[in-house]
Amino acid sequence: MNKLHLSLEVFPPKKQEDFPNAYTVLDSLSTLNPEFISVTYGAGGSNSKKTVEIASYIQNTLQIPSVAHLTCVGNTKQDILKVVEELKKVNVSRVLALRGDRPSYMTDEQFNAREFTYATELVSFLKEKTNFTLMGGCYPEKHFEAASMEEDLQHLKEKTEAGCGILISQLFFDNDFFYRFLEKADKIGIKADFHAGIMPITTAKQLGTTVSLSGSSVPKKLADVIATYGDNAEDMRKAGIDFAVSQIMDLQAHGISGIHLYSMNKPKTTAAIVSAIR
Numbered sequence: 068m069n070k071l072h073l074s075l076e077v078f079p080p081k082k083q084e085d086f087p088n089a090y091t092v093l094d095s096l097s098t099l100n101p102e103f104i105s106v107t108y109g110a111g112g113s114n115s116k117k118t119v120e121i122a123s124y125i126q127n128t129l130q131i132p133s134v135a136h137l138t139c140v141g142n143t144k145q146d147i148l149k150v151v152e153e154l155k156k157v158n159v160s161r162v163l164a165l166r167g168d169r170p171s172y173m174t175d176e177q178f179n180a181r182e183f184t185y186a187t188e189l190v191s192f193l194k195e196k197t198n199f200t201l202m203g204g205c206y207p208e209k210h211f212e213a214a215s216m217e218e219d220l221q222h223l224k225e226k227t228e229a230g231c232g233i234l235i236s237q238l239f240f241d242n243d244f245f246y247r248f249l250e251k252a253d254k255i256g257i258k259a260d261f262h263a264g265i266m267p268i269t270t271a272k273q274l275g276t277t278v279s280l281s282g283s284s285v286p287k288k289l290a291d292v293i294a295t296y297g298d299n300a301e302d303m304r305k306a307g308i309d310f311a312v313s314q315i316m317d318l319q320a321h322g323i324s325g326i327h328l329y330s331m332n333k334p335k336t337t338a339a340i341v342s343a344i345r
C-alpha cells in the first residue's frame with residue numbers, strides 16, 4: 068500500500084474570544100503529524116486576518132506547514148496583494164487559490180465587474196507576484212456551474228498549467244466518482260498531485276448541511292448509516308467514523324495516497340480516523 072500523505076483542514080473561529088479554544092484544537096490536531104494543515108477563508112474575502120492568524124499559529128508555533136485558503140471573487144488585485152503581504156510577514160508561503168462563491172452582498176454589476184473571473188487568474192497573478200506554493204480546488208462530481216465534466220476538466224487543466232501543482236478535491240462520499248475523475252484527468256494530461264477530500268459525517272443534521280453546500284451525492288451505504296444510527300448520537304458518531312475509515316481504506320487500496328481530511332475542528336473524531344487508517 069502507498070505511503071499515506073495526510074493533510075487536514077480547519078476553519079478559523081468566528082469570534083476573537085474563541086481563538087484560545089481554536090489553538091487548543093490545533094495543538095491536538097498537530098499530534099497527528101499531518102503533512103500540512105489548511106485554513107479556510109471567509110466567503111468573499113471577509114475576515115482574512117483570522118485565516119492569517121490561524122495559519123501563522125500552525126506554521127510558526129506548531130511548526131507544521133500551513134496552507135492559507137484565499138478566494139478572489141470579492142477581492143481586487145490590491146486586496147489580494149495586501150493579504151499576500153500579511154502572509155509573507157508570518158512566513159506562510161502556501162496558498163489554496165480559489166475563486167470562491169458569489170457573496171450575497173454582491174450585486175450583479177459588482178459580480179460581473181470582478182477583477183478575477185476564475186481561480187486560474189488568481190493562480191497566474193500569485194505566480195507572477197510571489198514564489199508561493201500554489202494549490203487549487205477540484206470537483207470529482209463536477210463543479211456546479213460547469214456545463215459538463217469535460218468542460219470543467221479543461222478549465223482545471225488551465226489552472227494547473229497556470230502554476231497550480233497540487234489539487235484538493237471537494238468532499239465526496241462515493242469513491243467511484245473520484246476514480247472516474249482521476250481517469251478522465253489523466254486522459255487529458257492534467258499533471259498534479261491529487262488529494263482526496265474526505266469529510267466524516269457524525270450527525271444526520273451535518274449530512275443535510277454538507278450536501279446542500281457541496282452538492283455531493285449520498286450513496287445508499289451512507290444513507291443506510293443515517294437511517295440506522297441517526298437517532299443515537301454516540302452510535303452515529305462511531306458509524307460516521309467507520310464510514311470515513313472504510314472510504315479511505317478503499318482509496319488507499321486503489322493506490323491513492325493523498326488524503327485531505329475536513330476535520331471540522333473536531334480533534335477526537337479526526338484522531339479516531341487517523342489512528343484507524345495508520
Ligand code: FAD
Pocket residue numbers: 106107108109110111136137138163164165166167168184185186187203204205210211212213218219220222223226235236237238264
Ligand atoms: P474555479 O476553478 O474558478 O472554477 C469555478 C467554475 O468556473 C467551474 O465551473 C469551472 O469549470 C469554471 N471555469 C473556470 N475557468 C473558466 C473559464 N476560463 N471559462 C469558463 N468557465 C471557467 N470557498 C470559500 O469561500 N472559502 C474557502 O476556504 C474554501 N475552501 C475550499 C476548499 C476546497 C478544497 C474546495 C474544493 C473548495 C473550497 N471553497 C471555499 C469553495 C470554492 O470557493 C467554490 O467551490 C467556488 O464556487 C469555486 O472555486 P474554484 O476555485 O474551484 O473556482
